[in-house]
Amino acid sequence: MTRVNYKYTDYAIKALLQEVEKKAEMNVNNTSDCYILSGVFAEAGILISASTIARLYCIIVSKSKPSRYTLDKLAEFIGVLNWQVFFSKISEKIECVSxxxxxxxxxxxxxxxxxxxxxxxxxxxxxxxxxxxxxxxxxxxxxxxxxxxxxxxxxxxxxxxxxxxxxxxxxxxxxxxxxxxxxxxxxVDIDGLNRYFAKFIEEEYIKNLNPIDKLYKMDLIWSYSILITAALYSNSIKKILKYGYNLIKILPPCQSTLSEFPGEVIEHKIWPYARYHYVYIIYLFYSGNLRNSNIEKELEMLYNDLSKVSFVGNSNALGLLFEALTIVGKQEFILNFSGNYKKVLKAIIKDGLITMENEESVIKLIYYYSLACNNLGINRAEIYQFEDIKTKRNILNKNICNTYQFYYNAIKVLQEDDEQSKKKYIQQAYQFAQNINNKFLMKHLLKFNNYEKPLRYCD
Structure with missing residues (x-):
């Protein structure tokens, strides 16, 4: 490997290496493949060492770029005059396609x-x-x-x-x-919320919204709801109160039924609708205005509205609602939605219809309902249908891997009787919450069954 004295892009180099693999009719995945490819080159009269090939294909880590000689020989191998000709063709293709x-x-x-x-x-x-x-x-x-x-x-x-x-x-x-x-x-999801999305929504997204857009109001509601969620997960009560106040100014609770909510198609507006009511309950709690009377009024409205939407819409809304009721210490109200919960799970187990948008909600729904039943002394054999869903379809979107795995392990804690196994699942769940800097989930977990913070994750 030498100092670069030619024009290149990483895209063009990778494209050349792909063409080499096609011509050689092999994939280069390990050191052994590098020696085989070096032999193929030798048969064609081209001398490139196995170690150079390993660096080209990142089997050996190297920060330098290949020499012009190496690229010329690779181009020659695939039937192109030299690297410059190959690079020019690739560059023209990019410009054309773009x-x-x-x-x-x-x-x-x-x-x-x-x-x-x-x-x-x-x-x-x-x-x-x-x-x-x-x-x-x-x-x-x-x-x-x-x-x-x-x-x-x-x-x-x-x-x-x-x-x-x-x-x-x-x-x-x-x-x-x-x-x-x-x-x-x-x-936008929980995994990336506190790491970058919340900051960008706060500093860039809101100011680029267009007030004359017919969905402007819905976009603002969504934005402030997301920011309140981020504030909750970063333990910032000040921001919860600030953004909660802004949100209620935009859409007062008395105007927040599903039919009155901004938007045209019910299934499209169920997510911002659910997010709004999730953060509204949290705002009431942190502002000191949470009363059984206003919770009951809120839940009656939600119960009526959710009867109008599909089981997918129900899973999105109930996952958030159950989390909110757990946060504010009102788990007993979760059981009012037992019928909705069972219908959602029955539909999923029957049809396997779990989309990328609602898989996080489904596992959250199962966890918070199960936790409520566990804390209220209800027979747990009646509440766990998680493994049935897991068997039906592996509900794992890589973008929400940490959030999903947190709840997966938290459910295992509820299911487990063995204390050592329970500790293992708690430690694993804590690590996934830590990966996404979710202070709320970390704090929630540490209170779980009075376990202390796992020693291996102490600062």
Missing amino acids: NKSIISSNDNFESELSLVKFCLQDKAYNPLFNYLNANLELFVGGDYLEKNHQILYVIDVEIRRNPAIRKNILPFIVKNEVLRRRYFDKF
């Missing part, structure tokens, strides 16, 4: 999805922005849901993984009304 609309074509979607990945990895933001601007129609309406979700998922993976990419991509998304709605509706 300005091309793919609305009418399915044939090239996989290659263009790869382009999005490599633009992100290479930090080639302008070609990526050109590509997204040329294909905004993908993100409007419901005709291209699978495509727009795949594209946004690829972008979201890099946003979570790389702070530099996050810094460049999120401002672009938030300033584009179409992309903003699609991305923030689908990809």
